[in-house]
Amino acid sequence: MTESLPIARIKAHLRYQNQFVRVWDDEVAFPGGRSGSYVRIEPAQKGRGAVILVQAEARIALVRVYRYPTASWEWALPRGFSDEEDSAVTARRELAEELGLEGVTPVRIGTVTPDSGLMSTYVDIHRVVLDTLPETVPRDSGEVSEVVWVSAQELDRRIAEGEIQDAFTLAAITFDRLNGVRSGRGD
DSSP states (O other), rough: OOOOSEEEOOOOOOOEEEESSSEEEEEEOGGGEOOOOOEEEEEESOOOOEEEEEEEEEEEEEEEEGGGTEEEEEEEOOEEOOOSSSSSHHHHHHHHHOOOOOOOOOOOEEEEETTTTBBOOOOEEEEESSOOOOOOOSSSSTTTEEEEEEEHHHHHHHHHTTTTOHEEEHHHHHHHHHHHHHHHOOO
């Protein structure tokens, strides 16, 4: 059975674009025939972004980054938006830039849509497990000011106290824990 779409696009108007995004202001028809507009934002490049949970010796890597839109420093997992078709390529690039890690193999554990009411963006969540705690030296010191490796308990404390608010980080932790429960890891 084909379900009809509740909002029909009549005409798309590209209002702004740069190397990262395109902003559309579409003429649409809402249910009941009422006309209006709907703004949507899409990535300028094909592919998906990546957020990466890196674990070593029961610790998880967090990076401290400045986020211009919120004018704040945040603790979060490494992440980046795609300029590649394969999000694993994006994940490896971000790990090299933000943690200085090379030669790792990210495994996709889930996908999120950051704000599906406005953005047509998909971001894949990856997990990397390392045998030993590596020395992490960010290559992009303009983006990452600090790296810490925290235990699960410390991570939970930072979340509970509001120190970690990044939605990608919270989603990745949830996916990781659910995958761990299903696989018997239980961490």
